[in-house]
Amino acid sequence: MQKIQSEHTEEKRPPGRDQPLRLFIGVAPDSATQRFLDATCHHVAQQGLPRDHRWISHANRHLTLTFLGDTDATHLDLIEDRLRSIAATSPICYGEIVSTHPFPKNRAKMLAAELLPNPPLARLQQKCKALMRAVGKPPERKTFRPHFTLARSQRGFAGPQPVTTAFTCRLDNLTLYRSLLTPTGSQYEVLLSLPLEGAPDSQGTSK
Secondary structure, X not given: OOOOOOOOOHHHOOOOXXXXXXXXXXXXXXXXXXXXXXXXXXXXXXXOXXXXXEEOOHHHOOEEEEEEEEEOHHHHHHHHHHHHHXXXXXXXXXXXXXXXXXXXXXXXXXXXXXXXXXXXXXXXXXXXXXXXXHOOOOOOOOOOOOEEEEEEEEEEEOOOOOEEEEEXXXXXXXXXXXXXXXXXXXXXXXXXXXXXXXXXXXXXXXX
């Protein structure tokens, strides 16, 4: 399993603290999940994809919990403190990847591996969502649909048939990302990554 860093150094702190940062909170996939997603991508590619499709790199794959959007850099210390508290009290949870398909509808610009929602993952997402109020942002109102984006296409995905799967992935970290716009698309910089260290629930499992 990939090593999760518990701290980032001052050198990794984004320059220009007077400029807003485009931030989101997510979970980075572990190595077993990365291998499963690789195999899924290979299978989907056999069905034929739009010519302009672009695969998401390993470094950019993630499961989004909360999108903070443009955020004043002066809020970074507060956000990191809250994330440390959430990570310290939240148990490792698991998610079942059940289908890979155009997302969020039948014809869309994203191809994603979607997970079934479950209570532990929903609780983790709600904690991160509540953090938005601390930085003066209204919490997101859209329904939480956990997924890993695998590819993007400006023309849109319509041809691939949904690929039904049954893979349980381990979600063991809380990661703060900065989204950077580049000529080749968005790139995601990890600002902070923390292991989930809370005790399991009363049933002895967080699945």
